[in-house]
Every structure is written in structure tokens, then in C-alpha cells.
Amino acid sequence: MKKPTVSAGGSDRSWLLAAIGRIEADFQRSSDTHLIPLRLAGFAGVDLYLKDESSHPTGSLKHRLARSLFLYALCNGWLRQGGTVVEASSGSTAISEAYFARLLGLPFVAVMPMGTSPEKVAAIEFQGGRCHLIDDPMRIYGESQRLADELGGHYMDQFTYAERATDWRSNNNIAESIFEQMRLERHPVPSWLVSSAGTGGTVATLGRYVRYRARDTRVCAADAELSVFFDHYLNRQPDLCLHQGSRIEGIGRPRVEASFLPQVIDGMVKVPDVWSVAAMHELSALVGRRVGPSTGTNLVAALACMDQMRAAGVVGSVVTLLCDAGERYANTYYDDQWLQRAGLACDDQRAAVAASLAEAELAAELVAGWRTAGDLAIAGQ
The missing domain is CATH 3.40.50.1100 (Rossmann fold)
Known part of the structure; x- marks a missing residue:
């Protein structure tokens, strides 16, 4: 459907300029989000960072x-x-x-x-x-x-x-911010940037930016269990469709969205929902505050990247996103009875995530449960 266009004359133009000015002033009052190092004993050669997007005024990426x-x-x-x-x-x-x-x-x-x-x-x-x-x-x-x-x-x-509304070249987009904040770290150019896909816009920004700046960095997209993005990445079929929504709020889609650009993604991990929730709970304990379920999805995908680096003897850094705070999910993902009803009770999986992070030996049931593609593809998957 054709978009309505507002006249640029008279009071309309005055309102337009004032509106843009208000948004720019709001941006000027805001500071950047923190980049949090997460030291993991099991991955001595790989540094993991969380870009904490929960610190925005509205609490999320x-x-x-x-x-x-x-x-x-x-x-x-x-x-x-x-x-x-x-x-x-x-x-x-x-x-x-x-x-x-x-x-x-x-x-x-x-x-x-x-x-x-x-x-x-x-x-x-x-x-x-x-x-x-x-x-x-x-x-x-x-x-x-x-x-x-x-x-x-x-x-x-x-x-x-x-993907088209975001200025992926500069203007303090999330990719530019990450590279600037990494500048003084041990491995300033990340080996992997990891982001889950909701619209696909953030992943598109990351993928475009590393190409534009000629960075030796790969981009991994994490997908939820009930979502078409992973299969679209594999086969590029535009009409893929599910008849139920993702159980991981904020990510995964029942149809292929225009903002999801598989051609700028180097690898993908499709994470079973129970492992996303398990990783969410374990990461919350590690950072001392609750994070949302999509951040758990990101952590599992980051583990896939880190494990590949460890196996290949590659040292470096991985950056993923802390998408939002867990307080938004007090009555769902942080409620044991809700998890039981949803089929997402995850005590065993959480223990396996904790062991994987501490020992750099991924749980066999996790590797058997996820799907990987692109540069992260495992033989037989």
C-alpha cells in the first residue's frame, strides 16, 4: 500500500522540523550503552563481551x-x-x-x-x-x-x-559503537559479532558495517526455535511460513521479513527455546541481574562461535548483545510454574550451560539440539 505523504508547507513543515529537533535533542541527552566483559575460565583465549542495550531510556536494543x-x-x-x-x-x-x-x-x-x-x-x-x-x-x-x-x-x-531506516555507515549505529568501545581491548577487532534476529535490522547493520569498514569480522545471526529465518538462510525461499509465533519474545518470525538480509550473514545458529531460557538464567547469575530470553539465545550462539575458535586454536574476541532486562519477564520466563506450563523448564539445560562456559566443553545434548549453518556449519547438520 502506498504510504501517505504529508504536505511540506506551512504549519506542517514547522511541526516536522520541530519533531526532528525533539528527537535529536533526546539523542543528545543520551549516552552510549556499556560494553561488559564476561571472563570465562574455560575459554582462556577468547574474550566475550556483552553490549548492554538494556541501559537505553526504554530499556532495550x-x-x-x-x-x-x-x-x-x-x-x-x-x-x-x-x-x-x-x-x-x-x-x-x-x-x-x-x-x-x-x-x-x-x-x-x-x-x-x-x-x-x-x-x-x-x-x-x-x-x-x-x-x-x-x-x-x-x-x-x-x-x-x-x-x-x-x-x-x-x-x-x-x-x-x-534495515533501511538505520544508517549502517556511521551516525553512532550499534556496529560503529562496538568497534569504538573495543579499541583498547586485548583483541580490538572481534572475530564474531552475534545478534539474534527479530526484524533482522540489527544483523543487517552489523553485516553491512563490517563490509563497509573492511573489518576481518564475521557476523552470526541467532534464531529462535519457532522461526523461519534459519531455513530461509539455507534455501532463500521467500514464502516460508509458520502458523505460530516464537516463544522467545522479540526474536524469530513466522514469515520471512524484508529487513532480514541473509547475504550479509556469515553464520547462523538455530537455538532450541529451552536452551535459550537456560542460558538466560545462567547468564543472569553470572552478571548479577536478570536478562531477557533473547539474550540467552545470543549467548548460546556466541558459545558456538567461541567453541569453533577454541577448536581451531584461534584467540580473539566475540561480542554479543544484552538485548533487554529480565524484569519485563517476571511473570513468564522467571516464573517456574509458567515455564512448566510452557514446556520450558530448564534446570538440566542450565547446569549444562554452566559447565560449558566453565570447562569449554560443550554439552553433547546442546550440540545435538541446535542447528548451525554458514561458517559455523557442523558436518552432518
Whole structure:
């Protein structure tokens, strides 16, 4: 559907320039996120770092994306004063977009799966947004467009525009930030950058940037169990589809999204959900605070990269993302009864993750359970 265009004249242009100014001022008030070293006795030659995106004002990696999407929509003339902003989201992007919508004085509606955590719903409402929950995750796209049309507003469509709204060359994107923060480390040029894929926009930014800067760094995308991204990476089929959503909130998709660019990815790991949750719990203990489930997915994929380096006798560094804080999941992934009902009870897997990190000997059941591709492919998989 053709995007509506706002007139650039008169009061519309004045509002547009003021809106861009508010977002830029908000960025100027913000500092960069921390890069946390995680020393693992079992991987003496490999340094692991967590880029802590939970320290953004809205608490997640999606704050960067939301800022970029709003600037992109404003500069394309898609937003107007008083117009409603609508987004399809599993929660974190909607929280961040609600923040920027409130900054500009715009109404905001998030179209989300029914199972989205209550903490995320509360965070959206705290920012002044409204939540529209639906049963079928495949309907969030069409329902978002329908609502935007009905309200005379704009459907932000993160899954289409994430990779093109982000300036991957510079402008303090996440890749540039990582390399600048790594500058004085023992291994300043990471061997691997690891990120899970929700829209695919962050992975696209990482992959494009390392090519643009001619860095000797590979990019690994981590995928959830109920997601099509891994299979699309293998076969490039654009019409892959699932009829249920990912159980790891914020990552994995039931269809191939336009922002997922397999050609800039060097390797992939498809992580069983129970191992993502197990790694989430173990990492929370290691860093002394709760992290979200997609960060657990990232840790498992980082383990695959580190194990390959160890086996090849390669020393170096791996950087992955701490996507959001675990407080958003107090009633789900941090609730033992909820995990039991969801089939994600993970005490044995957590013990195996802990042993893998401490001893650099990956649990056989983990290696048997995940799938790897690209430069991380294991013979027989």
C-alpha cells in the first residue's frame, strides 16, 4: 500500500522540523550503552563481551530502531501532527516507539500477540500507548495496516523498514559503537559479532558495517526455535511460513521479513527455546541481574562461535548483545510454574550451560539440539 505523504508547507513543515529537533535533542541527552566483559575460565583465549542495550531510556536494543524509524518516517513525510502511529510488535519495539510518539505528542497503538508479557503491556501504557492484542501472530501485519487506515494514521512497519531506516555507515549505529568501545581491548577487532534476529535490522547493520569498514569480522545471526529465518538462510525461499509465533519474545518470525538480509550473514545458529531460557538464567547469575530470553539465545550462539575458535586454536574476541532486562519477564520466563506450563523448564539445560562456559566443553545434548549453518556449519547438520 502506498504510504501517505504529508504536505511540506506551512504549519506542517514547522511541526516536522520541530519533531526532528525533539528527537535529536533526546539523542543528545543520551549516552552510549556499556560494553561488559564476561571472563570465562574455560575459554582462556577468547574474550566475550556483552553490549548492554538494556541501559537505553526504554530499556532495550529497540530504542535505537525506534529512533531511526521515527526519523525515517518524518523525513519521508509519513507522519503528521496529531496522527496516530501504529506498530506490529511483540513488545520491546512498541515500548520504544510509544516513548518517541509521546515525545512528539502523537497517539500510539501497538498490535501485539495475545501472549505478550504483562510487564511489556504495562510499559507501553506507561508511555501513553494503547495495546491491541490478537490471537493469530500472522494477523498483526494486516491488523496494523487496518487500524492505521481506520484512524487516518501511519503504520510504522518495523519488519519492512528496519534495515533501511538505520544508517549502517556511521551516525553512532550499534556496529560503529562496538568497534569504538573495543579499541583498547586485548583483541580490538572481534572475530564474531552475534545478534539474534527479530526484524533482522540489527544483523543487517552489523553485516553491512563490517563490509563497509573492511573489518576481518564475521557476523552470526541467532534464531529462535519457532522461526523461519534459519531455513530461509539455507534455501532463500521467500514464502516460508509458520502458523505460530516464537516463544522467545522479540526474536524469530513466522514469515520471512524484508529487513532480514541473509547475504550479509556469515553464520547462523538455530537455538532450541529451552536452551535459550537456560542460558538466560545462567547468564543472569553470572552478571548479577536478570536478562531477557533473547539474550540467552545470543549467548548460546556466541558459545558456538567461541567453541569453533577454541577448536581451531584461534584467540580473539566475540561480542554479543544484552538485548533487554529480565524484569519485563517476571511473570513468564522467571516464573517456574509458567515455564512448566510452557514446556520450558530448564534446570538440566542450565547446569549444562554452566559447565560449558566453565570447562569449554560443550554439552553433547546442546550440540545435538541446535542447528548451525554458514561458517559455523557442523558436518552432518
